[in-house]
Amino acid sequence: MTDGNQPPTTPPPAGQPAREQPAAQQPAASPLKDSVLTALTRVIDPEIRKPITELDMVESVAVDAAGRATVVVRLTIVGCPASDRIERDVTDAAASVTGITAADVRLTVMTPEQRAALTDKLRGGREKSMQFGPYSLTTIYAISSGKGGVGKSTLTANLAVSLAARGLAVGLIDADVFGFSIPGILGIANAKPTQIDGMILPPVAHGVKVISIGMFLPETTDGSATAVSWRGPMLHRTIQQFLTDVYFGDLDVLLIDLPPGTGDVAISLGQLLPQAQVIVVTTPQPAAADVAGRSGAVARQTGQRVIGVIENMAGLPQPDGTVLELFGSGGGALVARQLSIGHEAVPVLASIPLSVALRAGGDGGVPVVVSDPMDAASIAITAVAGGLGRRGLVGRPLGFSVR
CATH class of the missing domain: 3.30.300.130 (Fe-S cluster assembly (FSCA))
Structure with a gap:
């Protein structure tokens, strides 16, 4: 029986193979x-x-x-x-x-x-778990400070962008839950993560995958962000969720902007990521340096390694070539010496000069390493990124033993 539109087919004589259909009736490549x-x-x-x-x-x-x-x-x-x-x-x-x-x-x-x-x-077929376990090849840097206002978040954001500009896959966690500022510094203050079946996709800014508690908070009627007033268990749960539910993919480098001081978040990060390497940020002022040393000491208590100190606001260059030291001098070297006593030497990675462009870039959402790469602060930050941008197995456990 036919549908009236197709010609009837005649079966081939017995013993003969069926003829192929004309080329016009076969699926065309x-x-x-x-x-x-x-x-x-x-x-x-x-x-x-x-x-x-x-x-x-x-x-x-x-x-x-x-x-x-x-x-x-x-x-x-x-x-x-x-x-x-x-x-x-x-x-x-x-x-x-x-x-x-x-x-x-x-x-x-x-x-x-x-x-x-x-x-x-x-997820690679695995159940939900922390992405950056002891066998991860991602290099993790936790950026800490003893007190607020030393420019830690601005430096962290610029380091992340500079690392990404070198062709590395970079992630950034804003773990400063109470004083989150990374989204604004990177120009994504209004960005919201996409959520797919319990998986959170972080917004991307200047090539960096970024997550912050500020992205999940509703705005108040006056347009400002809702204040966060959480205690230890909630803080720990938030950091743990950032490390499990946020899909960062295969990163070369993960930076974590820690809150100032030695509180719950720093302790939680030490427990969750004992392999993280810590960079301490201070200003040249001796009073700030003394407090900064404590944040490095707490990191060591959780098993993390302090790899260096960055001295920010080191001085303001003048037109005649001199430097105006508004916040004193020697703070970075002082912290490095304190953290070196009884341990391997901790170097001063850089002294970042006071810079109007650095401040303006943070306020405008365009990091100085992008907006003004020839600025003195930008050059110093880029040099630090050049020393941090690596990925490998050195010092990492491989997860098997030789018998």
Whole structure:
């Protein structure tokens, strides 16, 4: 029986093989479609930072006889904040293929099952766990200070951006829960993370994946952020969640901006990341230096290693070449000496001069290493980043033994 539109088929005589269908009735190969798929491998999801083809976000690709490509892309969630960029990048990639006359991109949304498969793939098939365990190859730097107001967060943000500019995969955790300022310094004060089935995708600024408690707090009626007043267990849980639920991917370097002092967060970080290396930030003022030394001492009590001191606000260069030491001098060297007693020598990694450009960059959301790379402070910070940007197995346990 036929449907009236197809010619009836006549079975071949007994003993003879069936004839192949005419070429017009067989699925035609589509080199253009393959070329479009290849071009789409260059489209990177701006939040997950992986190709959309690798994330199973490309549902289908079709190319008609006129060379018009139709691409259907699955977004991770409804209202995905990166949808406009993904649509634009996919359109540009498809249109760049020779022979494609036009590109039509259609956006849809993953089903719950597809989202679950994506999160499982990103976690490598493992249950939710801390990403930076003892066998992680990610180098972790915890930036600490004895007191607030020494420029610790500004230095941390600029170091992260400088490391990313060197081609490294960099993450930044703003662990200063009470005095979070990293989002503002990086120009993403209003950014909100995307959440997929319990997985949090951190916003990206200047190539750095960033997470901060400030991204989760509602604004007050006057536009300011809600104040945080938490005790120890809640603080510990927050830091633990940053290390488990936030998807950073494969990082070369993770920086953690610690709150000033020697409180609950510093202790929690020591327990959760004993392999982290600590950098102490101080000003030249002896009073500040004395307090800064205590933060390094507490880090050592939790098993962390202090690798250096950064002296910030070291002096204000004058037009005649002299330096005006508004906050005194010698604080960085004093902290380094204190932390070296009875331990391996702790060096002063840099003395960062007072800089209007450094302050203005933090206020404007454009770090000085981006806005004014030739500024004296920018040059000093970039030099520190050059010494920190490494990844490897030196001093790391490998997780097996030789018998």
